[in-house]
Amino acid sequence: MNNKATKTNSHGFTVREDSSIGEKYFYTRHSSGLDIYVFPKKLTTYYAVLGTRYGSIHNRFRRDGDSEFIEVPDGIAHFLEHKMFDKGDGVDTFERFSKTGASANAFTSFNMTAYLYSCTSNFYDSLEILLDYVTKPYFTEQTVQKEQGIIAQEIRMGEDNPGRALLFGMLGAIYEKNSVRIDIAGTVDSIAKINADLLYRCYETFYNLGNMALCVCGDIECEKVLETADKILGTEPRRAFRVESVQEPEPRGVYKKRFTRHMQVAQPLFAIGFKDCDIPDDPKERMKRDQALGLISDMLFSKSGSFYNELYAEGLLNPDFGTWGGNEESYSFKSIDGESRDPEAVYRRLMEYIDRLHRDGLCREDFERFLRVAYSEYIKSFDSISEIAEKSLSDIMKGYDPFDWPEVIRSIDFDYVTKVFGQVFRDENAAMATVLPLDDKTKSES
């Protein structure tokens, strides 16, 4: 299916190649300590993303030399991301990018923060700006206050978003302790506790180059990327230190079976979460389990499967139905989301379906079909430079090699999938969040 070779080029980059699809990437650790990945792609656009292993879940941590763990307000990683764009010299970061014609953005997820841009020209000039602004923090009480107003509006917008209520309702039901249950943006109250000192503390801890990685994709030369890194980051190794981020131990099984909220929606929405309580320590094993969980959700809940089609025919499900998941070292889950006039009936049917599969076994033909789908999805992911760079960065942050997927897919057999299914898809690992229309509330109260 694919052949891979690893060799080193003249600039000290290691090359990894997947000849079956004609893709490769170059990797090096820059002398400053930053990991750099170059994905050559001859298209019109270029893309660069610089990420740090710091997300909303890292709210309790210490550095080498600290005796105590510090606990920081919820939403601070996201707040910090916003504040990185502000600079003391009066020049706004977006304005700098606009001079080179790049379109810049950033995002914060559970386990990482990423700064990115896309452009169709002046790639290396924009790369200078990216490496520069993310390595130069500037926080004052005044700029922090200004941001509190903006982010409060972002949070208020989220409060009206049924999808967000559903997501954190589901995570808050399956997780009791892990911070993945907390909204990435925090709350209006929690961000009010953020000040410049705390921001510097988080920055100094997590934004050290050894904790970060750069992925670039486009018609790019490795040598020029290195030159840019030398120019902005210097060639001296930065002080390396260890960051310890801890989560309170998470009990097995789910915290609550149900979460319900009434909002202005047309029809009930549901998210049924399954929590994986046996996360492997080894990244390669985690990658395999991650892929297996994806295969299982496809086998069980894809639109070509019997569960969806039966319930669709009965009018219990509509086309707004799908699965997704998230995982890293401390958490792993799959979610089955949709709209239904009767979410409890969907939940009941889903559990009966799973029971039946535990009894009668999974379908081998489905397994073969979704192996093919998984490999196809891997091929398809190489058509968009943003997807290549972002997906690869996300893999790298988890300790995965983005070119290992075909090998991982091949390593999975039916017995392994059956084993993982047996461990994860159980009643004690499942909970449901629902968002119900407001008029249901009136009805139930009257």
Add this chain to the structure above:
Amino acid sequence: MSITKLEVARGVTLNVMETDKFKTNYLSVNFLVPLREETASLNSLIPRVLSRGSEKYPTLELFNKRLDYLYSASFSESVMRRGENQMIEFAAQFVDNVYAFDDTDITGGVIEMLDQLIFHPLTKEGRFVSEYVESEKRNLIDSIKAQINNKRYYAIARCGEEMCRGENYRFSAEGTVEGVSAITPESLWAQYKHLLKNSRVEIFFSGRCDPEKLRGIFAYMFAGGMDSIPELKTEVIRTAGEVREVIEDQPVAQGKLSVGFRTGHVLSDGNYHIFALFNELYGGSPTSKLFTNVRERLSLCYYCSSRPEALKGVMIVASGIEVDKFEQTRDEIIAQLEGIKAGNFTDGELESAKNALINGYRAHNDSPAALDGWYLSRMLAGLSDSPDDAAAKVAGVTREQIIEAAGKVVLDTVYFLRGTLLPEGEDDAEGTEE
């Protein structure tokens, strides 16, 4: 990269972009008709019912299984508004045959499925299966009602509807609850047959192919072409009367402000890039007047941006704010427009806007779906220039041209979705856990 237009049959055009840049190919078949109240709901329901089953793939399950085998090909059916036209789109994205690890003909397979989907629906007694029609009516009604779930888009749609209340633009391409409820299997079948013979059809293919062979396949599919080709036009109004203010209360946390303008510019004018550049400067990017003032300087919101519609000549500025900041935000949005009319922008800001617009235009080249959208709008405006052609014209635009373009933009309607929920903690919005 250029696009080749091939006449397939009367009213049916094939647009081909031959390229080996991508691992996937993209194919869409688009039916275009005027957007009218009496047919909008019917046209909106048709692709949903078609997707339920065909002669060869009588169930959704069989259809989707076949897609899985075709290297996870993805199909989508959607209905959208283009100016005052309704477009029914069937689109597929699929891995090219060169990446198949067996002898599967993915492209051939996808075309065959598209043929089944559009031309060979499962029928009973010579028309659509009535239980499919009934269940898809329910799903479509649910989907129309669910527009309210996304307040941001709801407020934008409501503003457009209020602003164009006497124009065909007010109709939603999705149809209405009343319109869908009234549909019968007979009326739907009649409209389906009508659509197949009385639309303008644009087919778009990007990837590896033999264009002539492709044309032959579609010519066979569309045997004989259209009986009549509808005129696809959009009423353009370049002035506004007295400004209307519409306020609607809803139990939500954040207020949603949508400010609607008549832009005085449409694509068919031929110099739309000047207006597009004005828009970039005004509210199109993080360095725009709206972002840097309404958000960054005044901290009123998280988002504030302008979005024009190039065929209709309207523009809506959208923002999410605290309810008591309604007047202040509205006034600032208007003041920033007046500022540009008065030449209140630097050469640096203009340069930034040019860079952003050129970047945005050129980026179309990396997305077949974006190019499809680009050329469809151009076709409706009677144009055929490429994104690179448009990008090349941007650099030469002057300050004076921007001031002149801004001068044609007039305020029409202010719509405010007023949230009535108190901030969290002061009401019972919190979820309950059991």
